[in-house]
Amino acid sequence: MKREELTRYLDNLLDAGRFRDYCPNGLQVEGRPEVRRLVAGVTASQALLDAAVARDADTILVHHGWFWRGEDGRVTGIRKARLQTLLRYDINLIAYHLPLDSHSEFGNNAQLARRLGWLADGRFGEQDVGWLGRLETPLTLAALTERVAVELQRAPLAIGDGERLVNRVGWCSGGAQGLFEEAIALGVDLYLSGEISEQTVHLARESGVAYLAAGHHASERYGVQALAQHLGQRFGLDCQFVDIDNPV
Template sequence: MTHRNDLERHLGQLLDVARFKDYGPNGLQVEGREQIGTLVCGVTASLGLIEAAIAAKADAILVHHGLFWRGQDGRVTGWMKQRLARLLAHDINLYAYHLPLDAHAELGNNAQLGRLLGWQGESRFGEQDLGWLGSLPQACSLTELAGHIGSTLGRTPVLAPGDGRALRRVAWCTGGAQGYFEAAIAAGADVFVTGEISEPQAHYAAETGVAFIAAGHHATERYGVQAVAHQLAAEFGIRQQFIDIANPA
């Protein structure tokens, strides 16, 4: 067992929360019981994850996507009421870490996705150094790389082909980082991998020759939270469980 404040303090230091300008609050978003012995982790603080955590008798939930975001409607109605009501009724703590969880050099989403796919990050690029750049283990085609990513993540990627060059330098940033594509091109990538694609990226790929792979927002961000939860279990002797709530995005 550990105190909720000790857990938040440890996570704040581990993930270097103070260094980031983010889209919402990082840390303890909903206060529950003081003592934590069982932790459930997941990608998003959805009602489905909250209900699964209740069934697992969790004292706390750790997520990448929390409840509160800059510019959202502040009223507690609809889906927000439902989620908060279930957390408060069962006295469950909710911890959320967004950009700090993406960026951590070992436990973060980018680091863990690179490890899973066999990529070694050699440098960083983009706003707040969130993007990673490295070399592929061996040169390959876009079809070969997309097949490897799809089979590993269990989701067929969306492709915006470049000029058909052999791919040697890969840039990646998990989640909704399609806006980093131009920075990845400038950094010297042959291909950029992220979770989502928007309309402009298909044109940039065609016009610059750099390929773009959208491998799924949820699919690319399942791994950092698991790595952090394993670290917490080792550090504090608590039980942890990852629950994956499927998401087509």
């Protein structure tokens, strides 16, 4: 299919124009006009670019792309090497950040809920990126932590009483620890995100609301994977998800 057809479809599907984001969403680097083989991954790192080259991909689809607000815009060093790889092999780079966190079916938060068996029933936070819901069956924090570890293939950091019973939950993938205080006010028993800050520990201890830091990468593997699978089924594209290991 044509590159413009794919990007137009993704922009509409993910409602990309609705979001005030920290980076451009959609096509970030222009490559070949025809899309046949797509490699999907969490972050447009050099390792993912090399994997795309090895697979003779013409397009890369990621959650974490380039050109972040406030970063140094000079194309030198690592930035030069990354961009040079795409230009040398004429590969498209397509990235969706907040739109891929938020989407009700293919988003990171939707996919987390599906994997963990959580029943979503609300949104919160700026631009409604945070999700609210409940467990199918209440679990202790210790049991829930073990389930998250199995499903996400990474042991999360749990702050709270392991024997506390958890039913109401709030979550937002990636670096959304800043939504924790709002989740507390909304009456959750537990909040899950990818990262944790020093002050987050004190909020959890003093509020009695448990906090699970499940890993930024670990909590954001599944949105882009689900989206790539959808594109393959809908358009007959060769879509491959490549998971570049990241311990955080």
